[in-house]
Amino acid sequence: MELPENEVHVWSFNVNNSHKNIEFYTDCLSTEEISKANRFKFERDRIVSILSRCALRKLSSMYLGRSADAIDFKYGTYGKPDLNFTTALKFNVSHSGKMIVLAFAKNSEIGVDVEKIKTDFDVLDLAENFFSKDEIRQLQMTQKDDLFEAFYRCWTRKESFIKAKGSGLSFPLASFAVSLDKEKPRLYKTEWNPLEREEWKLFSFEPNKGYVGALSVGSEIQKVLYRNWDLEP
Amino acid sequence: MEHTVHDRIGELSAEERELLYFKAEKSLSELRLKQKTEDSSRLVAYVIAKNKFNDDNLKSALRLRLPNYMIPSEIIEVAEFPMLPNGKVDKKRLRRTQRLQNQKIEKLVELPTNDTEKKLLKIWKEVLNVTDIGIFDNFFEIGGDSILSIRVIAKARSAGMTLSANQLFEYQTVSELAAVIMNDEIDIVSEVSDEKFEHIVTLNKRNSRSPLFCLHSGGSHFFYYNLLAKQLEGKRPVYALQASQHEGELKLHDSVHEMAKDFIAEVKRAHPVGPYHFISYCFNTAIGIEIVKILNQNSDEANLIIADTMADYLSLFAPSETTKRASKFIERLKKRPIKTISSFFRGKLMNPLKRKLKTLISTGSEKVIQKLHNNHIKIYKNYKWQAVNSSIQLLLTEERKKPEFNQRIINSWEEIAKKGVEVVPTEGHHDELFLAPTIESTARSIEKCIKHFEKV
Numbered sequence: 001m002e003l004p005e006n007e008v009h010v011w012s013f014n015v016n017n018s019h020k021n022i023e024f025y026t027d028c029l030s031t032e033e034i035s036k037a038n039r040f041k042f043e044r045d046r047i048v049s050i051l052s053r054c055a056l057r058k059l060s061s062m063y064l065g066r067s068a069d070a071i072d073f074k075y076g077t078y079g080k081p082d083l084n085f086t087t088a089l090k091f092n093v094s095h096s097g098k099m100i101v102l103a104f105a106k107n108s109e110i111g112v113d114v115e116k117i118k119t120d121f122d123v124l125d126l127a128e129n130f131f132s133k134d135e136i137r138q139l140q141m142t143q144k145d146d147l148f149e150a151f152y153r154c155w156t157r158k159e160s161f162i163k164a165k166g167s168g169l170s171f172p173l174a175s176f177a178v179s180l181d182k183e184k185p186r187l188y189k190t191e192w193n194p195l196e197r198e199e200w201k202l203f204s205f206e207p208n209k210g211y212v213g214a215l216s217v218g219s220e221i222q223k224v225l226y227r228n229w230d231l232e233p
Numbered sequence: 234m235e236h237t238v239h240d241r242i243g244e245l246s247a248e249e250r251e252l253l254y255f256k257a258e259k260s261l262s263e264l265r266l267k268q269k270t271e272d273s274s275r276l277v278a279y280v281i282a283k284n285k286f287n288d289d290n291l292k293s294a295l296r297l298r299l300p301n302y303m304i305p306s307e308i309i310e311v312a313e314f315p316m317l318p319n320g321k322v323d324k325k326r327l328r329r330t331q332r333l334q335n336q337k338i339e340k341l342v343e344l345p346t347n348d349t350e351k352k353l354l355k356i357w358k359e360v361l362n363v364t365d366i367g368i369f370d371n372f373f374e375i376g377g378d379s380i381l382s383i384r385v386i387a388k389a390r391s392a393g394m395t396l397s398a399n400q401l402f403e404y405q406t407v408s409e410l411a412a413v414i415m416n417d418e419i420d421i422v423s424e425v426s427d428e429k430f431e432h433i434v435t436l437n438k439r440n441s442r443s444p445l446f447c448l449h450s451g452g453s454h455f456f457y458y459n460l461l462a463k464q465l466e467g468k469r470p471v472y473a474l475q476a477s478q479h480e481g482e483l484k485l486h487d488s489v490h491e492m493a494k495d496f497i498a499e500v501k502r503a504h505p506v507g508p509y510h511f512i513s514y515c516f517n518t519a520i521g522i523e524i525v526k527i528l529n530q531n532s533d534e535a536n537l538i539i540a541d542t543m544a545d546y547l548s549l550f551a552p553s554e555t556t557k558r559a560s561k562f563i564e565r566l567k568k569r570p571i572k573t574i575s576s577f578f579r580g581k582l583m584n585p586l587k588r589k590l591k592t593l594i595s596t597g598s599e600k601v602i603q604k605l606h607n608n609h610i611k612i613y614k615n616y617k618w619q620a621v622n623s624s625i626q627l628l629l630t631e632e633r634k635k636p637e638f639n640q641r642i643i644n645s646w647e648e649i650a651k652k653g654v655e656v657v658p659t660e661g662h663h664d665e666l667f668l669a670p671t672i673e674s675t676a677r678s679i680e681k682c683i684k685h686f687e688k689v
Contacts, residue, residue, distance in 0.1 A: 023300075026300055034300055035296070035297050035298075038296035038297060038304075039296070039297075039371075039374050040374050040375075040376075041366070041370060041374055041375045042363070042375065042376060044376075045374070045375075045376055077688070096378070115380060121384055125387060125391070126383065126384060126387050129383070129386070129387045129390065130383050130386075130387070130398055155380055159379055159380070168399065168402060172398075172657075172658065172681065173383075173398060175658045191631065191658040192656045192657075192658055193656075
């Protein structure tokens with residue numbers, strides 16, 4: 001499958017009732033991945049773990065033109081997975097609720113985050129605890145009926161950026177700022193190096209109703225293609 | 234630029250055909266599986282046990298070894314297997330066998346053992362929206378993720394527990410997290426203060442974590458770091474390193490190298506094994522880099538955190554750097570070096586400090602402090618700044634008149650620390666980094682540095 005340089009493919013799929021066929025998907029996985037999935041206490045988490053890994057293997061195999069079980073992963077310092085052989089292909093995976101999102105690019109660092117919108121917490125309190133001053137200010141000015149979505153736009157943009165950098169949450173959340181604006185996702189400020197914000201592009205998307213997604217990639221990326229992969233007929 | 238998945242391509246591309254094929258393959262496999270498991274939709278295990286066991290524990294143990302579909306949905310303990318005359322197990326009779334009366338079937342959930350665990354578990358249950366979890370369950374194995382982790386931290390904070398954003402990533406069970414919170418009660422070992430030290434001053438309770446040594450600042454007293462030590466109380470032991478005690482005969486070192494050697498000897502006496510962390514700023518950055526250089530040469534793990542200070546500060550006033558305004562300063566510096574620099578810094582450091590800590594000054598006359606301070610400047614001036622084979626961490630604040638000055642600070646350290654400079658942003662004005670309320674964020678930044686150093 002073709003993936004031009006300067007382009008990102010974002011695949012989303014809904015877990016739905018796939019658990020009925022979980023054995024099939026489990027077959028795609030390595031023993032290590034199976035035991036990783038089995039460490040989850042609740043079935044819903046085991047299912048998502050198996051499905052997202054299977055989808056990652058399947059899609060990577062299509063981009064790479066090699067079979068899904070010939071794909072091998074390695075993990076960065078903070079656990080970011082990467083392909084364990086020389087290739088331009090980069091990917092990142094995220095899931096929340098029933099949605100799994102996988103993003104692929106060539107020669108560009110990439111981070112993706114999806115969140116199911118929940119409304120059972122104090123948005124401003126959370127923001128004031130962890131976000132940067134800029135972001136808190138933007139959130140305080142947000143209309144009440146857009147507050148939760150704005151919060152999730154902010155969070156997914158931040159999380160996707162941290163993931164693109166390959167850092168864990170040990171990365172200080174308040175040391176950089178993103179826009180909360182629906183139409184213009186961007187990196188405002190990177191305190192450790194004021195110029196770094198120029199090196200990244202941010203995108204927001206809606207993988208499904210009630211979900212918010214964001215993508216961080218190198219600034220050379222020109223185009224993002226969103227695709228829906230329905231596992232169930 | 235909001236996108237939705239609905240603007241997908243209409244025609245059937247090669248990759249979509251491939252995915253369709255994948256689906257067909259899947260349907261086939263389902264069919265095979267269906268035939269295979271038609272009359273056995275549930276897997277039941279019958280076991281004879283030597284010792285008492287717990288269903289859930291057995292299942293989790295099996296999960297580590299077996300694929301999911303081989304995990305029994307029910308485990309029934311029996312006294313014996315009914316046998317057929319041919320020596321095989323009689324499955325029909327087995328199915329009718331009753332489970333042993335005393336088999337424990339209630340879920341075993343590890344209950345909290347103290348108040349902190351109780352509070353934390355309650356928060357976890359609320360945030361994760363689950364009920365049957367215990368204190369040994371791993372947050373990320375029961376549905377936890379990044380965003381839920383910060384929700385837990387925020388709730389814990391408002392319940393009075395101090396936790397940093399990434400601590401849930403480090404301590405992933407209620408039990409471990411509670412231990413960190415209660416740490417100061419648990420880990421205290423003997424106090425260093427019983428021993429006789431000339432340079433080390435213990436500033437908070439000692440525990441088993443890696444120690445932080447604060448190089449005392451030119452011209453001030455070690456209690457400059459008291460607030461920092463208080464912030465880190467329970468998290469790690471904090472000591473001040475001072476050139477000399479203020480009572481008795483003053484120890485005035487001849488060089489930065491001599492002072493560094495003296496400090497290291499006591500550091501190793503207090504904590505024979507690293508990693509060691511040092512925090513340093515202003516004139517003691519020279520001693521800081523010298524200490525770390527020596528420790529690194531001896532393969533000791535040592536980390537230098539520089540608080541918002543330029544390396545080789547006085548080179549700023551070298552002729553090539555001078556502007557007209559600075560040249561007067563240089564003239565004065567040439568004539569009366571110590572007095573000039575002292576007064577230059579007194580305004581920046583001593584005065585704000587004195588105002589805040591006036592009541593704390595109880596030992597050491599100002600004259601003694603001044604003498605030690607002057608000696609600091611003297612040996613700093615004579616220090617030969619050279620590249621060292623170490624890395625440093627640099628706390629930088631942007632709250633200064635010229636934020637672009639930060640790049641010069643970074644550059645100055647890149648010249649010295651050949652293994653790299655890690656910049657960690659921190660809040661507040663330079664002069665107030667160690668004063669309330671800025672000290673709270675400074676302490677957080679310092680902890681961040683330490684954690685990061687120990688991870689790398």
